Amino acid sequence: MALLEIEDLHVGYPTVTGVAELVRGLRFTVDAGEAVGLVGESGSGKSQTALAILQLLRPPVRILKGTIRFDGQDLASADERMMRPLRGSAISMVFQDALSGLNPAFTIGQQLTDVITAHRRCSRAEAIRIAVDALGMVGIREPESRLAQYPHQFSGGMRQRVLIAMAIACRPKLLIADEPTTALDVTVQAQIVELLADLRERLGLALLFITHNLDLMSQVCGRAVVLYGGMLMEEAPVSALFATPRHPYTRALLACVPRLSDAPGAINSIEGSPPVAGRLGPGCPFVPRCALQVVQCAERPPERVGASRRVACWRAEA
């Protein structure tokens, strides 16, 4: 059974003329222990989806419609009292900006034990033991001595490790990582991605990895959900997505990843601009930039469901 089931999710905010939708009828699942990549450019609704799962949407943005089932509970209609014990415990999240994720005025130890004592009834000594354990697990050496240090004494990559330690300290079933490496160097990025893959295996947690970097995603995830303009474009196992992308957008996106194996100067780009959230018609959001458009594209494309993949395009076969 799926750990996380998102069904017909609509996220948006009211405007003078109606509502502006940022996520438009999204459906996907994450199984226990599975790593799923949520891929899309800025404005595609990937971060809003993650925030919706945790009920952290910033008003006036809210869930307009749909269900989010996690471990048998419906989170879409859950109230704050129900969400608080879940956040940081059963579901936790690692954000993009490691600098603002930590409070500069408190030690790492204080911030880590805060999370632990919020969710578990345990003594301070026990909380410290769990914190040390979590820091060790994310590859921070001599964790005991680092507990007394402040965030500014850690490098960017180390801070991100601390945040990951915080996220896994209470052994979540689902870890959401929202662009966890964007602010980091390539070498550090590679380490963090390796760490996430390793933790998933060791702790058996499910991972929802949000990124715009397809290659990076392919190193961690088994399955990918491609979003554009708040709608699902394609869902497929990662190997199949790379080998035979079915949706014109997926194809275009894959083609514009610069690779060392390409001929120098041979770069493909998607012309035009990404869609402005909330200002889209009912049809496929990719139409203005699509080379294969037909008249039907003005209507919402049906999701064609195949054995292991889904494609939302009038011109594609599942």
Added chain:
Amino acid sequence: MSALLELDNISKTYELERRLLPRMFGASRPLHAVKNVSLRLERGGVLGLVGESGCGKSTLAQIIMRLERETTGTIRFDGTDITALEGSALQPFRRRFQMVFQDSTASINPRKTVRRTLGESLQLADVPKSECERAIADLLEQVGLDRSFAARYPHQLSGGQRQRVAIARALAMKPELLVADEPVSSLDVSLQAQILRLLIQLRKRLGLTMIFISHDLALVHHLCDDVAVMQAGSIVEQGAPADVLRHPQHEYTRKLLAAVPKGPAERAA
């Protein structure tokens, strides 16, 4: 071909110990941000400067742009030693090299329209007021934007469009050398590709000489005909991209290459 830019033994040292007395007693803590860098950039060439954050690549760019003073060494621009020049003597050279910064949100004034931002640069480039409007339209066209964008404010532009405006502003001076410091690292993949293509086009069309600073080796591979890998202030390896990226000699270059994300096909290969 003649060298447009020659760096000879450029070093930059920051003194971390601020107090005078300890310094006098020998407790200085120098930080070598750039160490003995010598480079030669031919007219029309594109040099890729690669390295992790903190390796000194941005400091080096700022020294070339004369935004930062070197501690030792000389820079020759088109044969003239510009490190010896100051103030008004340097002024005529300044417009010959221009820079595009990483963060277009921070480098463009949010309270000015695109027309004013570009207009100010054009005025500094001595373009008469009567021709400004046409020059603005030309610049926007150069960077692939519609002329209607002139009336917009930065917040009405997407990240990619803002970076195009930043490039247009640099081009207003008709520079010979364009230094681009991580110009695409804050952009999405599809926009990255667009800007990269634009830079390749501009290079061909205007014969620009460029320094492209990046930590993404795949981008450097596409754009540059010379790569310099920097580590801790020094250049550890330099050569044609095909050699450096295919047969890296230095340990650090290998480490950087190994860290580049790879798709399933590349991993299998």
